[in-house]
Amino acid sequence: MSNATLSGKRPSSLRGATLPKWFPYLVAAGSVALGLGISAAAGLDSSIQWALIAALLFVLGTYGISARVEGRRQAKDRVATSLVWVAFLLAVIPLASLVWETVKRGVKVLDGYFLTHSMGVVTDTEPGGGIYHALLGTLEQVGLATLISVPVGVLTAIYLVEYGRGKLAKAVTFFVDVMTGIPSIVAGLFILSLWIVILGMGYSGFAGSMALSILMIPVVVRSTEEMLKLVPNELREASLALGVPKWRTILKVVVPTSIGGITTGVMLAIARITGETAPVLLLVWGTNFINSNPFSDPQASLPMYIYLQWANSGGSGAAYDRAWAAALTLIAFIMILNLGARGIARWKAPKTGR
Structure with a gap:
């Protein structure tokens, strides 16, 4: 005791x-x-x-x-x-x-008809119509911006992580940081002055894509840079010790190891630019008809469609319901991208054995 x-x-x-x-x-x-x-x-x-x-x-x-x-x-x-x-x-x-x-x-007007028809000759005060032309324009504009931004952003990140030394790398890092905080309206004004005013090109979906790519590039650079830094140096050293050139080591070892994080960053960057309205308002304008050519004439987009329908609705009526249905479609699109990014990140995550 x-x-x-x-x-x-x-x-x-x-x-x-x-x-x-x-x-x-x-x-x-x-x-x-x-x-x-x-x-x-x-x-x-x-x-x-x-x-x-x-x-x-x-x-x-x-x-x-x-x-x-x-x-x-x-x-x-x-x-x-x-x-x-x-x-x-x-x-x-x-x-x-x-x-x-x-x-x-x-959900009042969101159905199959709404997704597969455009406004056409339907006025803003009349019921009917849909967002097919705006959905098509958003997909093309965001797709072109992705084609521009992803190669530039990924290659820039590879340079900063694998080769960047000295004043040039510091300058690139500084400008990437500056671009991260650029408002979307400034990017739109830059493309407006360069592409339309100076070069004399017309309003088009491609002009909007260039402005969106300016907003997308720094996000891709930063996310890719962080993913590349997570690759263990031992993998690089083992590849170089076997006599593999550095460019091939990057292509065959570093990038495949971090491809899941890079893809996730790209998809999050796409989600970030999908809802931008200011560049589209300045450079693309809008139309009630289907324009499948992003390189010529104004083209509709979901953010612009939502703005125009709400502005012409007076707070009620068919245009008001269409604006909310388009907003729900845009939210669902961005949510799918984010869920896809999470799925890819989990799929490509390093597997640890017991």
């Missing part, structure tokens, strides 16, 4: 009192109820106001109860966790509300 048992005293515990696991849920429920009560008493109609009040009460209530029961040190830890949850909800709730509102309004 221990001395504590012989003396009749209970063994001391280094662990103090702890609150049950359901404590945060109870505080959250009480904060929501109290926040609703305060909002009703104060006559606050906005749901955002009572939600902020409930979040503040949740943090304060968590700290007050935890400090009294568990001590200030554990209370600070719980407050940090509470702030993380509050920040998470503040980010997720508006996103979920946006998706829900788009789905609720967009």
Whole structure:
């Protein structure tokens, strides 16, 4: 027997009192109820106001109860966790509300007919019509921008990681960083002045693709650069030790090893430019008819279609419903790209054995 048992005293515990696991849920429920009560008493109609009040009460209530029961040190830890949850909800709730509102309004006219027909001779006030011409234009413009951006971005990243040394590499890195923060309207104005004003070319989908490629290149460069840096140097050294030239080592060892991450970065870059409106508004314009030639005449696109339909709807009517349906289609397209990027990243991820 221990001395504590012989003396009749209970063994001391280094662990103090702890609150049950359901404590945060109870505080959250009480904060929501109290926040609703305060909002009703104060006559606050906005749901955002009572939600902020409930979040503040949740943090304060968590700290007050935890400090009294568990001590200030554990209370600070719980407050940090509470702030993380509050920040998470503040980010997720508006996103979920946006998706829900788009789905609720967009499904009214979104069907097979809407996806396979253009506006044609249908006026904005009349029901009917569709987004086929805009969907075709978006696919062609984004596809051309990808064909321009991916080779330039990937080769630039390979140069920076495998060959880049000295002032030239620093200059390229600096300009890539600058291009990352360029607003889309600036890229559109640059192509407008160079391609249309100076060279005298007309408005077309290709002009919009060049502006989109300016926005896409730095994303591709940065994502590819980070993926190439993750390739172990031992693989490069083993290939070079066998007498393989450096260019062939890059082509056969480095790039295949990082191809999953590179593809993921490219798809995320495509998702980033798909919803751009400013370059399309400046360089492509829009049309209600099908134009499958991106190198000649104005061409429709989904962002431009959404803007024109909403601007001509007056807040209601057939054009208003078509704008929401086109927005839902655009969100679904970008979501598919992101899911595809995640799938490719998981498929190409290095496999570890047991």
